Amino acid sequence: MHALLVEDDDRMAHALGTALAQRGHTVRRVGRALDALRFVHEAEFVLLDLGLPDLDGLELLRRLRTVCGAPLIVVTARCEERDIVQGLRAGADDYVVKPFRMAELIARIDTVRRRSGPAAAGGDRPAPPGAPVTVGDTEIDPVSRTVTVAGGEVRLTRREFDVLAHLAARPGEAHSREEILDRIWGDAFLAASRSLDVHVAGIRAKTGRPALIRTVRGFGYRLGDGR
Template sequence: MRVLLVEDDDGVADALVEALGAHGHEPRRVARGVDALTAHRDFDLLLLDLGLPDQDGLEVLRKVRRVADVPILVLTARGDERSIVRGLRSGADDYLVKPVRLAELLARMDAVVRRGAARTGTADRVVRVGDVEIDLDARRVVVAGRDVALTTKEFAVLAVLASRPGTAVSRQQLMDEVWGDAYLAVSRTLDVHLTQLRAKLDRPGVIATIRGFGYRLSADA
């Protein structure tokens, strides 16, 4: 895929460009936020550092997101929880903290591009897992032919998972997308809603727990 790397550190940039090229991608590196704002339309994915010399990477992220749906993966040294939440809330599709393992980076790149393609290419946005059918636009859930009534928050939790079927979603990202700010959300609230949601679906394994990370709508259920 065509990858725009926005990174001001020459050593990091050179290593990433070489590694991405060796794995079949077509990387181009720029060092400034202004260059990302003018070039992003020509790429399938942005790898965006936040510590840029001309402007903060979060501002670059917000500006790109206002005009384009290109997948954006933040790749930065800022690993505190508040920075991660701000990055995701500003429109990042994923967030990785340096130093990053190459295999994980490549997997995350594929995942965000795949999710982006699914969002733009699915007309009716109906997700089916076994005999569970989730209509994201109609906000309707059907299990084995019967409608299941969910609260607004229960459906919101399920919708976040259903929009990424088969992909692990962190607890933090779930809380951020459903409650608006994972930094302030109470973790126990998510646990309660997931328990209620699983009971109503009555399909063990449909929502799989990824220990120490989050959850996944399991395609193998």
């Protein structure tokens, strides 16, 4: 598969590029945000450093997400919780802090690509079967991958929609954290499991319906009544 590597450090870019090539991937490396926006349309997955010389990496991430649905992993030295939360909310599928072990990063890439599906490179994914689910004035359509609230469309990130659609597929059930992490992230014991809470908070905030997802204390989440 073809990777877009957005990294301005030559040594890090060489190490990442070599590791990806050894896995059979082709790589286009760029060191500037403007070049990332120029070439992202051809990428099947993206590795993004946040410390770029011409634009803040989080702002670039937001811009990339408006034009690209490919799986994207942030690989950065920024390790503050605020940065991690902002990166995930802006649309990153995973967040890896430097320094890291290359084998772990490759495993995370494989997991994100597997869960995102091969069609994600073009911004579309195979539509899951099922009729739209209506909760109060909120409609979740798994086929068109859209969410509307009071008749207006709400834009969720791909991962946020996946979480919401998973809960909506069996609306009467409570889903454990481990089940959701395994289904959406591919790892029930993912170290970054707090990203699930970040995505749930994002869904609640963007829809303006905090009761759309109910917390089952000590267990996980379930679809709420939407009020």
